[in-house]
Amino acid sequence: MKTFYFKARLKLLFFLTFFTLFSQTQAKNLSSLGFKHISTEHGLSQKTVQSIYQDKHGFLWIGTQEGLNRYDGKNIEVFRYLSSDSTSISNDVIRDIVQDKAGNLWIATNGGLNRFIGRSQTFDRLSIQDKNQAVERLNTLFSDSSGNLWIGSDGNGLFFLNSTNPTTIKKFTRVPQLENADVRAIFEDSRGRLWVGTDSQGLFLIEEGADNFLHFQASQSSENNLSHNSIRAILEDHKGHLWIGTRGGGLNRYNELSSSFEHYKSSPRDSKSLGHNRVYKILEDDLQRLWIATDSGVSVFDSARKEFQRIRHYSSQNSSLSHNRVLSIFQDKGKLIWIGTSSGLNQWNPHSASFIHYRKISEISESLSHNHIHGFAENKLGTVYVATFGGGLNYLKEGESQFNKLSVSGKNTDEIIDEYLTTLMVDNNNQLWIGSVSRGAFVYSEDHKQLNNFKKENGNPQSLSDNGVTDILQDRDGEIWISTYRAGLNRKNKQGDGFKHYRKSEQPNGLVNENILQMMEDDDGYIWIATYGGGLFKLDKNSNTFTNYANDPDDQKSLSGNNVTVIFQDKMGRFWVGTQGHGLNRWEPEARRRGINQFKHYTTESGLNSSTVNGVTEDQFGYIWVSTNRGVSRLNPETNQFKHYNLADEIHYNELNLGAMLKSSSNRIFLGGLNGISTFLPDKISENLVVPNVVLTSIESENRILEFDKALTDISQVTFDHNDYLISFEFASLDYARPSKNNYQYKLDGFDPEWVNNGTLNRATYTNLPSGSYLLRVRGSNNNGVWSEDEINLTVNILPAPWLSWWAFTFYAAGFCLLLIFLIRLQARRLASQEVFQTLVSEKVSEKTELYNKNTDFLSAKLEQLKLKTNIDLETGLSNQKYLSELIFNLLQWINLNDLSQIRHQFCVLLVRLPELNDNESTKNEIYSKTIKQVAHHIQEKNDPNTIIVRWGMRDMGILTLVTEGPDELHRSLTVLSDEIKTMFEIESEQSEKLSIKMSFALAPILGVNQHFFDGDRVLMMIEHLLHLQEANSSSKIIGIEKLNQIMSETLFTQLLESEEMTDFEKVFDIYNG
Template sequence: MKLLQNSILLMAILLSIRVIGQHKSFKHIPESAGLSNKIAKDIFRDTKGFLWIATQNGLNRYDGYEMKVFKNAETDVSTLSSNDINVIFEDSRQHLWVGTITNIHKIGKDGESFDRLLKRSPFEDNNFEFEITSIIEDKNKNIWVGTSGAGLYVFNLDGNQIKHYFKEQKEGNFNFVHITALFEDQNNNIWIGHKDLSYTIFNPRKKSFKHNKISLASTRFRNNTGSYITSFVETADKGVIASTLNSGILAFESKTNNINYLKGINKGLYHPTVKDMAVDEEKNLWLGTSDGLHFIPKYKNRVQKVYKSDDLNSNSLSDNAVLSLYYDQQNILWCGVWGRGIDYAEPNFKKFETFKREPMKTNSLNNDMVQTIMEDHEENLWFGTSGGGVTYYNIDNDVYEHFTPQKGNKEKLQSWSVFSIFEDSDNDIWVGSYLGGLSLLDRETKTFKTFKNDPHSDYSLPNDDVRDIFEDSNNQLWIATNGGGIAKFDKYSETFEVYKREEAKGQETLASNWVLNIMEDSRGWLWIGTYGGVSIYYPDTDTFISFNHNDKDQNSLAHNWVYSIVEDRNNTIWIGTAGGLNKIDAKYLDKEIESYKKDFMTKYTEENGLSNNAINGIIEDEEDYLWISSNMGLSKFNKEKKIFTHYSKDDGLQGNEFIPMAYCKTAEGKLIFGGRNGANAFFTSDINVNPFKPNVFLTNFSLFNKEIFPSSEENSVLVQSIINTESITLLYDQNVLTFDFVALNMISSDNNTYAYKMEGFDKEWNHVNSKREAVYTNLDPGDYIFMVKGTNNDGVWNEDGRNLLITIQPPYWQTWWFRTLIFIVLLVSILGGYKWRVRAYKEAQRVLEETVQERTFELADKNNDLLTINEEVQQQAEELEMQRDHLAETNNLISDQNRNLKDKNEEISSLVGQLQGANSEISLKNKHITDSIRYAKTMQQAILPLDDSFESIFANHFVLFKPKDIVSGDFYWVSTRNKDGKTFVASVDCTGHGVPGAFMSMVGMALLNKIVNENGESNPIKILEKLDEGIREALRQDESKNRDGMDLSIVCIEQTSPTEYDLLFSSAKSVMYIFKAPKGKIQRITGDRISIGGLRRKKKKQFSVQKFSLKRGDRFYLTTDGYVDQCDESRKKFGTIKFEKILEQTVKYSLDSQYQMLQDILKIHQGNAEQRDDITVMGFEV
């Protein structure tokens, strides 16, 4: 009885740990955001919504996308005094205060500069160093500033110093030189932490200080020296709490201020140094320590969960050392981690539970790619995976059980890739798999009985690739096969009645023999999804009708690949295809459909709001919504409003890509969808919307693509940051404007969306999705209002957004004053001109009379002059006629040149045609070359040893072989000689990779076969020497400058007794690892630092051999340098030390498991980085 009680208690603890363990998932601010330094000493989110990060190299303002960095400029006193920032604080006026290692600053009125409040250091005379450690505001709106070395300052909100407490001003037996922390409690007392593990309480009513010393004599940290208080917080249940360096945390009782040493919490700390604390919305306590993030629930005196870094979990902390914590207004927990920047945990609005494979843990899925899901009558789950067989999950016990194939065992599952699991009305479990047939599970013996295709029988399973298993309302089992149509299975006679496509019947037959799924509707009709369309089977008449995709009919089946079919509560049929979603209203299904009719189906695609056209699964929930899985996440479809709501990996999904036909609805209403990285399960009631309405701000303003900065100079466009600016005035030629804006929602901020409008120019809002920039060109002079609004990640709008009044001044010639001045000038000019013309007219009459007489006498003289001019004009006319003839000749010459140019143009066109023909020929030859390389790959794979070559020699083995290119420069070789029973294994890395490396590998393999198998050489030294000579002869390296060669390890194994073996090892610039079971350690064996091949040395190459004795169960590993040299996304190599550590950690598992772990770890390390070299790792157990 006691054992039973203990077991129940243990199970309850395990279940509670599992639930809590899923509570927080961490993300990381990416390097691309531009954080200036990865040591985040303080974090603060201001009232606007910007996140401020204090680092050792600058102050960072983060908007959810990128950082704006503020740094010291030596010649500019309006910048920070130092780049080493300790603390950030915002006062009640929303002004930012910043403490560095040299001064206290208050942000300037322009929002970009900083006022230095200590005009000079109080220690400039003796160079005494001090730094700002903490900043708070009390209820009287005084700013308290603690320093290390300069005491305690008090300022008013305007930045004027009120008081300075220092060692010369002693209060009792203590001084204020070194302040480590400040805090105001709910009674408005000021708590002051000192560097000697003491604290002071200032009572504002009595204006008195009370100093206290902390004793650690009765705690587990009593021997810790150099401890001091690092921070204070206050909780409803524990009062004021102090965290310490090297001494855990302490609490002070609210009435007496007696110390509560919180032994229960301190006992659970992984490290006694607590750098920072935070209290969340639910009043739980979070501790950032030097070894993990610790969670203490409200009203609990124990650590309930510790979050730590895990290289195999991308959602864990980046490092175990947590320097700073902050819990913001969006309930996001921000963590500054040592040397890795900022991690953060978002509130879980969308509680997607994830089932996945956890490397190095057997109590999880056996493979991440989930292809089918089934809940049995006991409400436990069954998962069919690609490459991991079947996983059974007992929910009550939180235990996973795996069913996998075993070579040669017919009572085991017959395939690793499972497409369908089904429990029939007799509670029998059926499994359909890829080329594994139909299998029936015996739950007691955990064995399978498998039905496969018999080509000599018409009553056997028509095809071994089983994609779906279904039982209709008459308890009749139906089997969907990929290539063999469908089959009706009689459980008692164990025979199959097969239905296949009959081409002569057209639509009145199965749409395709490649069948994916079967569904029965409320009428008893079977709906069959295939790779050739959808079919309906009418059991009463034993007939079919089929429908296909038609490019000419927009409302036909969206695609011929049908992945899912469901009937909703309104008897409407929904069909998910590879090209979209189809709907068939119940009104079309009153009677049997004889043929396809126009408008019979309605189609939804990406143009109608789908996130992706590949519809992999459909489930109707209890509220009449459809949940749709696709290759781009999950979508919730409101059938009445025809609105899609999308969910992606950012919302907690296993990934964005889901698998066709992998979906399930449990008895209690939980929905489960399978994907490439596991399966997501959820109750629709748990999928909530982020209600936060983000503030929207302009973050940058540019003219002619040049960013404008605030300036106090005259005529400056901005006098303060664009964030705080409400209006700007521009000149008429400053009319190419660019605005950058942001909605300050930090939860999955990449999914925030925006709309903007220029009032006075735009008629409608511009909805630009996630784009955060607006550009306007050539705006006319006038008044405008630029308006921008944004949503959070779930589409919740802040309709108020942000407005900016813009005035574009007209040019001076379009101003009212200039036009008035022009009118006056014109009027005066007209009047003055009139008077002048009257006077001039009278004077002109007088002069005219005198002139007429003079002109009469001059006419005669002029007549003579005209005769002379006439003669000159005639002469000029003759000259012009001569010039005309010359121009005609020139025109003829130009025409000849034009004909010549036309001929040249035709020659050039002919050359272009010849070049195009040459290009086509080159493309064809390039294809031939590529085909040749692919054929070379086939040849290379054909000559590599088969698995059977190893299985006949070794008890267990694995080969991890990943070529970089189509063909590989790495190869592995094995040979067993019957005459003496010796076995030879080699791992070889040839010079280069791709085609050159592959050529070398074929030469090397041929030489090894000749030396060992034909010539009978057994000595590894002789083998290497002959291989060296063979390579040199094959590549004529004595006659050329060719230096190609290879590095390799070769072993010779000989069995000396039933349980003992001798192993001889030689190598050329390569290594071997040996593990001696059961409790040995991985031993690294190095060989000779000489390569095979290359230029001949003056001194003959001397290879050596090493001998080892192995017993049954011992292991050895051979590898090339490709695995350890593989880089991650930051170009950091995996490294030999890490590789050896992984071997050490995984050697306790089977070689099959170790192989999978090495693959997983390499995949996690590599990420999206390109593969650098060919990779070969082999493990053998004797």
């Protein structure tokens, strides 16, 4: 119940989050959706994708005009028609794919119907007959709620395969008009009625059990009829509305109350109408949006506005839809949208819907003017300005979804905003300050539509020091500061248009580096300057003095690098200083105010995804967002943990730009890079919470080709022989959001001591495995670290070499006996051939035969005794040390296969040694045996089911007991037991002199650093050696191992067994002496 509750909550959380995100994205802009493309260069058999389907295991099946493809996220396996192979698919032109309720995968082709046979990866071709002729050209398939398979043919009507008789295909004859129809679409609605769409005869509605049917056709005399007779798609949405896609008449919605159709058609004058009137597929996604596949891209229907947003191919955009002719559309179990076109397969990941992307699209006028973004600024009305490097100034008004270019000019004809801009700033008067790469700074007043230009003027010492502007800042006093890359800092005079210059100075309190990248004013009113090559400078604007904070090679806590790219102060007063090549620095306010050059560093070793930082900001929750050359990352300053969002991989060609980062007044973060703008709300980011299914995709042996009687997805065990020296297993985590980021873990129980973290590698390889039975366990994750709930569990049997098998040893024994008999008889014949000794030989042979028989009986009896002795001590009737060794080994193995944190109690392994006697061997053995039997009887009288006693040696006994109390209680119990054994021994030996009973024990499993090191044999070896040391060197009665304090290795273990000093053990273990 708890598991179900957790899963339900997880799915609900994902749905609500995703719904909100997708709705926002949908309302904003769908035209710039970025798609991942899969085509022939990735292994697809052909580019025209006519059908897409995901089977029950999670494999994606893709039907093209030249073969069937199965995709697992990494590999594409192609199935083609082979004229020489009757088990291959019957034709390469794949028209439709569907899986029925029984799990059968059906494929409709231009050469008939095929059923996929998973165990052999082959196909069963089913014959369809009509009027004694084979029906081969099939258009569509549909599996209804009863498990029946419906088959639409090209010119031969409708056929079906009954679930109760899945071998015979029958023709549907209840509707005469369908006799020779070209059936293109089949659908069962929520009431169990069958809808059949044809290529030229319109739409049919067939109710089960009814003799009549309804026939809908287009009519020029009525606008309420079907818009076109060529039907390609039928769908019922979540509200019960029936949608019909036509090839030429657009989209229809059926109103059952009025028996009329509402038409949605394309209009050249309306960009919010259907994209094209030729509709091929209709999909309702999990958020109840209708996706319409047309001859002009995809149209997504907004039912509230009754508007369509168009998703099209743009030749200028590599990430746009690969082609405008969309033939198929599908949503998989992970909520990803797959779109099949005439030029390959497209995948859109809705988990990235929280990141809205704006790019320059040549085919759309209301898009960015250039994709290289260098800066942002926001005015008081929420308008966001964008500085591009090559496209001038763009702006996005609050509530709008498209950018526009701002083209303004000043009084003079040369006062035109440069196309190559570097930075933006909105001052207290709502004026926009614009920095350019070569024409200085511009000031634009939107209220007065006025533009002014500040630039370097030869002969004017109060003009701007250089025309290459890197940053513009207005301080708390309203003063304007302009930085340059080659000519230092400019401070605008309060009166007039002149500037005071801060240039390179050799003075101790001067500016020693003029290559300024960014400026910031802190909460104390100081101006901070980030320089390239000179580190960080603090300017006291009242005294005009600078303080430099730079990297000190001899101080590891100093600023990590001198190429400072960005500086930011958060709400807690902490400084975040980004560098090029040396990561991010965190400066606590106490150290900063005291002028201490000590920073906390974040590098790629500590979780940062790139060594170059391009921007830093803080969201409303206190998280620090860092843009780098590898995307954008969120840092939790309390835990110092990063969460990476690698937009760079797909959107910005692996780089975001320096200074191109803004958090707007609406808490939206804007990022600029080499391929446009990415923007998101930090609290609306979607995480991929889909639990993936992990499946086995390949089992291989280097030595031979393997064959199986089941599909790999259903196989439970595999057997290899001794010649299979190298075996490998491939698996796939069937989540397609970012399959290259899916991770894998595997473990071969009986061989691997721990789970193997395999990263993104989906293969496990083993060489020269010893014979035996193993269990291969595999689990996989999605790109967000959500692991599969079900593991692959595959029994792996390794057969021994024939000459080492049990029957081989049986043969060896029988052969030896036969050889012995042969030699005896050979000797007998040799002697019998001598007539002189014939009588003697006869007697000898009789004697030898009798002796052989006696020896055989004697050996058989001894063998039975030996079998008994392997587990039982004959003198006491107790189990012996072999039994205890096996018992401890099995207990520890069971515990190690389970979670140690769930083991509530340990067990105590105890060896007891009785004192040495001076009597003869027979007498001593009798006394020791009686004493040990007395101890066993004493323990049995206590009726303790958790205690087992065995005879370990002549004067040794072994005891195994479950520890249910604390250590003090255990020590008291052992002391009492020692006194009781001493008393029993004194009675049996009739000796009253001072005797000493020695005990050594260990608590198992031995807890500590790497307790898995100690198996049963190692535990017993350690206790025996302790007992030896105790008897030789210690006056203690009881010595025990209670905990491991160091990492144990084979070398250290061997040294301890060779040691004669108890102190060596005390360095490694917690030792009890009592």
